[in-house]
Amino acid sequence: MTALDRAALSPAEARALFRGGLVTPTAGWSSGFTQANLIIVPKEQAFDVLLFAERNPKPCPILGVLEAGQTTGPLLAGGDIRTDVGRYTVYENGVLVAEPTDLTAWWRDDLVTFIVGCSFTFEAALQQAGIPIAHIEQGRNVPMYRTNRRCASAGSMAGPLVVSMRPIRADRVADAARITARYPAVHGAPVHSGDPADLGIRDLASPDFGDAVTVPDGFVPVFWACGVTPQAAVMESRPPLAIGHAPGHMLITDARDSDYLVP
Template sequence: MTPHEARSRFRAGLKTPTAGWCPGYAQANLLAVPADLAYDMLLFAQRNPKPCPVLDVGDPGATSLPIFAGDLRTDLPGYVVYENGAPVAEVTDVTRFWRDDLVPFLIGCSFTFEDALVREDIPVRHLETGGNVPMYRTSVPCRPAGRLSGPLVVSMRPIPAGRVADAVRVSARYPEVHGAPVHIGDPAGLGIDDLDVPDFGDPVEVRPGEVPVFWACGVTPQAAVMAAGIPFAIGHAPGHMAITDVRDSAYQT
């Protein structure tokens, strides 16, 4: 399936996590903020490049971008609308919420390198189960920027102990979509109490002989919107990404 075909299905109302969709194409997190917050968002991304690798930024009111030829208001499978830091709507179309002053940011997503993991025969559990990747708020603070501050968010994939080094090597080749893991092993090292209770996404089984491996996650800016009580913003529903028209190889070093 091409990105165009996938976006057509989402525009028709299909809501589904996008892990495994359109192998070979980069996926991206969406966050659209009012223009008066755009500099703070750029600075937050610059200060926190691991979770916030910016792939593209639009002008105020833009509904498409050079790397995303679809409509940012309709062509993702899920969105969250925030008011005063609280999620007030989760929908499949944000046309009625979109404003002329919104600046859209597309931020790299680790789904982009999952196809490379699979090609190396490294198991990706949420792809095997057809679910969403588990994501967790951590106790690690991001560097604040203007009005934005909040915790690092991570995604987790259980990796067989003997393949952890391979997973690090493969993902490290994609620095613009989070790159190498930020933590390997004991989740308590990130302040995560229970892997079975993710803050976003679905829990997955960590089997005997497997190690939980954590990558920085592009939901981090949305966590900052919530933590800082930002008056208004629109983001993708976690795991329900913007599928871009750019090949994943464009972000490989």
């Protein structure tokens, strides 16, 4: 499938492909529609996860919640949260135990699904402003890094801020900040620009999630809060069961990116 095809798919068409077994990162898919992170936990842990998101809105912007046992909702009309993402991650006691392409075997009626904003939402706006997105151009998954910054904890949930990185030409860093600041519900403005070491990132070529991308001369690594952050907290806080999306393999929702644009 060409990039053009992927971009032109409706969210329902895209979800149907993933439901059918396709496994691929979703950057560039269903242009104009909002992609989202997932974090799924038993009801017992759901308050801590929601409070963690409330206290850390920049990395964990909640776009929607499916209550205990619900498998669909307005963000994925006609869809099924158990099948409509290309690949999932399953954690037991904080340890990754499986990366299934279908959650049917793992599903329980007490599971609560949090649909969390993703920085893919503002990538189209960056591109339209003439700011290229390296990982899309290089056909890779966005690089993501654990940082040395701690999130505000909530009950059992504690962990580091996770960031995504995009190389931006030095004379466009301000534009990238300005444009993404207009999307506060999907991570908003960058948290950092230019000095990976200050975030505790030793080697940009070795991301903790996703793929490395080239940072050409004259480009600055710019970092945005990342919706993988709640997964990192889940790994640290070790609930009996937690499920996420595989990083870069997002839920493609029926919401439009423009729904999250502020004046």
